[in-house]
Amino acid sequence: MAAMFDVCGVGNAIVDVLAQSDDSFLAKHRLNKGTMTLIDEKRAHELYGAMPPGIEVSGGSAANTVVGVASLGGRAAYIGKVRGDQLGEVFNHDLRAAGVEYRTRPSAAGASTARCLIFVTADAQRTMQTFLGVSSELSPDDIDPEAIGAAEITYLEGYLFDPPKAKEAFVKAAEVAHAAGRKVALTLSDPFCVGRHRADFLDLVQGHIDILFANEAEIAALYETGDFDAAARQVRGHCDIAALTRSEKGAVIVTKTKVDAIPAEPVAKVVDTTGAGDLFAAGFLYGITHGKDLPGAARIGAICASEIISHYGARPETPLKDLVRQKFLD
Amino acid sequence: MAAMFDVCGVGNAIVDVLAQSDDSFLAKHRLNKGTMTLIDEKRAHELYGAMPPGIEVSGGSAANTVVGVASLGGRAAYIGKVRGDQLGEVFNHDLRAAGVEYRTRPSAAGASTARCLIFVTADAQRTMQTFLGVSSELSPDDIDPEAIGAAEITYLEGYLFDPPKAKEAFVKAAEVAHAAGRKVALTLSDPFCVGRHRADFLDLVQGHIDILFANEAEIAALYETGDFDAAARQVRGHCDIAALTRSEKGAVIVTKTKVDAIPAEPVAKVVDTTGAGDLFAAGFLYGITHGKDLPGAARIGAICASEIISHYGARPETPLKDLVRQKFLD
Numbered sequence: 001m002a003a004m005f006d007v008c009g010v011g012n013a014i015v016d017v018l019a020q021s022d023d024s025f026l027a028k029h030r031l032n033k034g035t036m037t038l039i040d041e042k043r044a045h046e047l048y049g050a051m052p053p054g055i056e057v058s059g060g061s062a063a064n065t066v067v068g069v070a071s072l073g074g075r076a077a078y079i080g081k082v083r084g085d086q087l088g089e090v091f092n093h094d095l096r097a098a099g100v101e102y103r104t105r106p107s108a109a110g111a112s113t114a115r116c117l118i119f120v121t122a123d124a125q126r127t128m129q130t131f132l133g134v135s136s137e138l139s140p141d142d143i144d145p146e147a148i149g150a151a152e153i154t155y156l157e158g159y160l161f162d163p164p165k166a167k168e169a170f171v172k173a174a175e176v177a178h179a180a181g182r183k184v185a186l187t188l189s190d191p192f193c194v195g196r197h198r199a200d201f202l203d204l205v206q207g208h209i210d211i212l213f214a215n216e217a218e219i220a221a222l223y224e225t226g227d228f229d230a231a232a233r234q235v236r237g238h239c240d241i242a243a244l245t246r247s248e249k250g251a252v253i254v255t256k257t258k259v260d261a262i263p264a265e266p267v268a269k270v271v272d273t274t275g276a277g278d279l280f281a282a283g284f285l286y287g288i289t290h291g292k293d294l295p296g297a298a299r300i301g302a303i304c305a306s307e308i309i310s311h312y313g314a315r316p317e318t319p320l321k322d323l324v325r326q327k328f329l330d
Numbered sequence: 331m332a333a334m335f336d337v338c339g340v341g342n343a344i345v346d347v348l349a350q351s352d353d354s355f356l357a358k359h360r361l362n363k364g365t366m367t368l369i370d371e372k373r374a375h376e377l378y379g380a381m382p383p384g385i386e387v388s389g390g391s392a393a394n395t396v397v398g399v400a401s402l403g404g405r406a407a408y409i410g411k412v413r414g415d416q417l418g419e420v421f422n423h424d425l426r427a428a429g430v431e432y433r434t435r436p437s438a439a440g441a442s443t444a445r446c447l448i449f450v451t452a453d454a455q456r457t458m459q460t461f462l463g464v465s466s467e468l469s470p471d472d473i474d475p476e477a478i479g480a481a482e483i484t485y486l487e488g489y490l491f492d493p494p495k496a497k498e499a500f501v502k503a504a505e506v507a508h509a510a511g512r513k514v515a516l517t518l519s520d521p522f523c524v525g526r527h528r529a530d531f532l533d534l535v536q537g538h539i540d541i542l543f544a545n546e547a548e549i550a551a552l553y554e555t556g557d558f559d560a561a562a563r564q565v566r567g568h569c570d571i572a573a574l575t576r577s578e579k580g581a582v583i584v585t586k587t588k589v590d591a592i593p594a595e596p597v598a599k600v601v602d603t604t605g606a607g608d609l610f611a612a613g614f615l616y617g618i619t620h621g622k623d624l625p626g627a628a629r630i631g632a633i634c635a636s637e638i639i640s641h642y643g644a645r646p647e648t649p650l651k652d653l654v655r656q657k658f659l660d
Contacts, residue, residue, distance in 0.1 A: 017420075019427075020647070053397075053424040053645060056386035067383070086416040086442070094383040097349075112416070315383060317350070 003182070005101070006074040006289040008151035010143070010173050011062025012135040012159050012166070013080035013104070014114040015087045016274070018126075018312050019054040021119035026127055031119060036128040036190045038162055039117075044131035047117055056087075057313035058094035059116055060135075061157040061189060064275045064314040068282025068304050070099040071320040074289065077101040077147045079173070083134045087113040094315065103144045110134045118274055124309065126274040136163030140172040148173055149180035152289050153211070155281065158189035158218075161197040174208040185211035187281055188218035195221050202238075211241045211288075213281050219244055232259070241288075243298065245280050247273075251302065253294045262298040265306035265327070275314025279304040283320070303327050333512070335431070336404040336619040338481035340473070340503050341392025342465040342489050342496070343410035343434070344444040345417045346604070348456075348642050349384040351449035356457055361449060366458040366520045368492055369447075374461035377447055386417075387643035388424035389446055390465075391487040391519060394605045394644040398612025398634050400429040401650040404619065407431040407477045409503070413464040417443040424645065433474045440464045448604055454639065456604040466493030470502040478503055479510035482619050483541070485611065488519030488548075491527040504538040515541035517611055518548035525551050532568075541571045541618075543611050549574055562589070571618075573628065575610050577603075581632065583624045592628040595636035595657070605644025609634040613650070633657050 026033055029047060039047065058067075066076035078095055082088030084106035091113060095102045114135035119127045138160070148154050154177040160166040174184045186209045188194050194201055201222060205212055212235060214222065219231040219242075228244075232254050235242040242254040250263040283304035287297025303324050304316070311317050356363055359377060369377065388397075396406035408425055412418035414436035421443060425432045444465035449457045468490070478484050484507040490496040504514045516539045518524050524531055531552060535542055542565060544552065549561040549572075558574075562584050565572040572584040580593040613634035617627025633654050634646070641647050 048423060051423070051427060053388065053427045054420075055643065056420060058383070090384075090386060093378060093381070097381060097383045313385065 003152040004075065004150035005077045005147070005152065007066055007069045007153050007155050007285050008077040008079065008147050009062035009066040009155045010079045010160065010170065011060050011157040012114055012132060013063060013082045013091055014060040014116045014130065014135060015091050016057050016059035016116045016118050016313065017048070017051070017054045018057060018118045018120055018272070018274070019052040021052060021121055023121060026119060026121070031127045031129065033121065033127050034125045035192055036130055036159070039129050039131055041131055044115060044117065044129070047129055051117060055312065056090065057315055058091045059314050061159055061187065061278050062155055063095060064278035065155060065282045065285070066100050067095065067098040067315055068279045068320060069286050071316045072282065072286040072300070072304070072324060073321040074286045077103055077151060079103050079142060079144060079147065081107055081135050081138045081142060082113045083107050083110060085112050087115065103147045104142055107134050107137065110137055120272045120274070120312065124270040124273050126272060132163060136166060138163070138169050139165040140169045143169050143172045143176060145176045148176045149182065151182060153183045153185050153285055155185045155285060157187050158193050158201065161193060161200060167200070178208070183210040184208055185213065185285065187213040187277065188222060191217040191221040194218055198222065205238045209239045211243065212239045213243050213245070213277065215245045215247070215277055241294065243284050243301070245277055251280065251298050253298050255294070260295045260298065262295055262302055265302040267306045267310050270309050272312045273309050275308045276305045278314055279308040279316070300324055333482040334405065334480035335407045335477065335482065337396055337399045337483050337485050337615050338407040338409065338477050339392035339396040339485045340409045340490065340500065341390050341487040342444055342462060343393060343412045343421055344390040344446045344460065344465060345421050346387050346389035346446045346448050346643065347378070347381070347384045348387065348448045348450055348602070348604070349382040351382065351451055353451060356449060356451070361457045361459065363451065363457050364455045365522055366460055366489070369459050369461055371461055374445060374447065374459070377459055381447060385642065386420065387645055388421045389644050391489055391517065391608050392485055393425060394608035395485060395612045395615070396430050397425065397428040397645055398609045398650060399616050401646045402612065402616040402630070402634070402654060403651040404616045407433055407481060409433050409472060409474060409477065411437055411465050411468045411472060412443045413437050413440060415442050417445065433477045434472055437464050437467065440467055450602045450604070450642065454600040454603050456602060462493060466496060468493070468499050469495040470499045473499050473502045473506060475506045478506045479512065481512060483513045483515050483615055485515045485615060487517050488523050488531065491523060491530060497530070508538070513540040514538055515543065515615065517543040517607065518552060521547040521551040524548055528552065535568045539569045541573065542569045543573050543575070543607065545575045545607055571624065573614055573631070575607055581610065581628050583628050585624070590625045590628065592625055592632060595632040597636045597640050600639050602642045603639050605638045606635045608644055609638040609646070630654055
């Protein structure tokens, strides 16, 4: 059956709160630069109290990716849970306004919509403190078999491994996709998230995943090795395609038969790296669902990543379709 | 008595929702470019549904001004009403985190926190559609005589003339300030707001206002003349200081005895003019409460305005104190 969507993303539905910060702030509040930490509502309240003035932008890793796919002109759907509160309304609006089919109804009860406090330092690194709120109540019942079955690729974020019910939803989504003859992609999301659930991730990668996204720290955490080439060799036996991102060193695409290295797209000024991996995935998934070969898809990923790191927030400020067309004409 | 605050702002407490838009969108939704229109909750919901993906940033005219004063190193307080909801929490946080003493408790009942949908076009103009929500319930009881009496200048936004109770609060604030031997400043806010309440504004300017801020369209609306010089002559008889802003043509400061013209500060790229007037007022008020003469104060205002129009949103992204110091050393 022809797919109705190129990509259906499943993830934690989150509104980002971004503020400029400095290293002494991170040190004072014991924040681990460049990583994502889960916090409870009390800590979220405390940290927000100490945070400089911020801006609110819709986020969530897989949500950023499907917005990227839509901005490229692709057809995208999303599954993830918000509450029917003001931030939930913001998340909902921004997703639909970006052209993504949002399949999950806002929850009428439970915790509030998830928030991620993001401290952006002058080196453009982002340090994320996430209060998952109602997003962690995503359960197997929320996995809409129709949307998953209608998507060429179901894209799962590793962050879903943290809430137990979400992990079950995750496995169900992969099974539904494969039963419908579709592909399943996964991003490892964060090295510490991988560390918390390493055995489960390895099982999943070997058993359920066709396309794996990871950055250097994440793939190192998965295979417990600091040797990038050794990790690349190992992942080769575990899934069909691994797209390994290396920041300014570009990306490496590993398949059973081939390794392609793609340079990073040059950026005048890196402002905020929030969403770089999410948007690389958007471009790559758009490419492979639109007849590009792997290096071509990775080039689109690199272009999308370059847009997102040139401003605050993880949602594109320029139509990515126009940007990619212009870059390919360059 | 020595003042504890340089400026106490009184205004509509609003969270801005900014999105890029184009002229055809404005035309389709019958939006009048460059102006502010009040809308009800139903229309806000409809328009938000049609709006492209946005970012949320705290706003409110007088609130932007007091944040600017604080960012310059001044001492600022604020009176204005939010609800105890998520957007109210955002507004509250951003004001306090900026170093402003926020004197009004969030309302436990009533409408939700005010939102202003701002459509920013490629020419950097902003078109604002405001749902006042609970901010319009500001009443004379909310006017904290202690804060007003302790502020060298009480700064009132003309937008407060729209909600009837807020207008009473407005007059009370002016009376309390003068009874304490303090100064009262007013910004006319919007030409259509002036048009709606012209007679009241004229009474107020003649009877209660020491320092008046207006742009060309607003002062034209107040005196019903398209001749800027004629309007400037008229305002001279009505208040001690009139600071008239003329966008890229700079500002004109009119007193009983003198007229000073101050050029605009050059800007590499004008992105979004939201808050230009608010931040000019911040710099000017900071200057005159810190021993600057009128042209010097206006120069600080021009520098602050140049910062705010170089990015999205009406809150400074750079400490204005550092920016002004650097510009004065140039």
